[in-house]
Amino acid sequence: MDLSLLLPSLVCAECQHLLVPPTAICQSGHTFCESCHLALGKCSACDMTFLSNARNFVIEDICNVMGKKCPYFENGCNYALTDFLLAVHASTCIYKNVKCPVNKFPQHDCPWAGVIKDLVPHLGRCHTNLISNRNYILSSLPKTDKRIILHKSEVFTYYKYLKDGDWFAIVQRVGCTRQKFRSVFGIRSIQNNATSMNMIFPVRNIEEDIDEIMEEGGALMLDGAVVHNVVDSGVLSMVVTVEEVV
Secondary structure: OOHHHHHHHHEOOOOOOEOOOOEEEEOOOOEEEHHHHHHOOOOOOOOOOEOOOOOOHHHHHHHHHHOEEOOOHHHOOOOEEOHHHHHHHHHOOOOOEEEOHHHHOOOOOOOOEEEHHHHHHHHHHHOHHHEEOOOEEEEEOOOOEEEEEEEOOEEEEEEEEEEOOEEEEEEEEOOOOOOEEEEEEEEEOOOOOOOEEEEEEEOEEOOOOHHHHHHOOOOEEEEHHHHHHHOEOOEOEEEEEEEEEO
């Protein structure tokens, strides 16, 4: 059975959104959300009065089985799903709240916050100097570096820095999609291609703490001796690539 055919019967007669229990019923049988019912003196569909302490339990049960509103409903998302599917949807809902990922970089403080569908336009307006529209970037290792990578409808942050004599680098994703990605760090000497190394790490979630990821070995770490072996005239060629895992 196509359950979508039931949806028109599961919406509030006033706000036209999925009914939120407890419900209220008018004398003609029109069903309303409690909040809509309390804001109305009479039924807005037929002008009849509401039944006292009456609820449409059958409709409430069906609504609970068929779905619940997305937690980002107030931001404009109209999805209604079962508990299991809702959790999957909410993780990549284009209306979920996010902060500007540039805030992950030291000495960068962007006040922007909004829904994820508006993130890329914001980055294009305010952080063009950090953006790469390719899935790879060239990074000179002997200095701190940070970039925003836009690839496969996803937003990634790349951050490399020196701490206590060791070099660290990490790629994190904002969560615009459900795809899985990995980061590939290719490091090689400019003058001697035989001196090279490639390391692969999973792309981490933007909400994870960078220092904790580093401590558990979840990102690139190179000690000064390794870096010295492949640096030519103070410059090292480092290619960072983001690849979708299929």
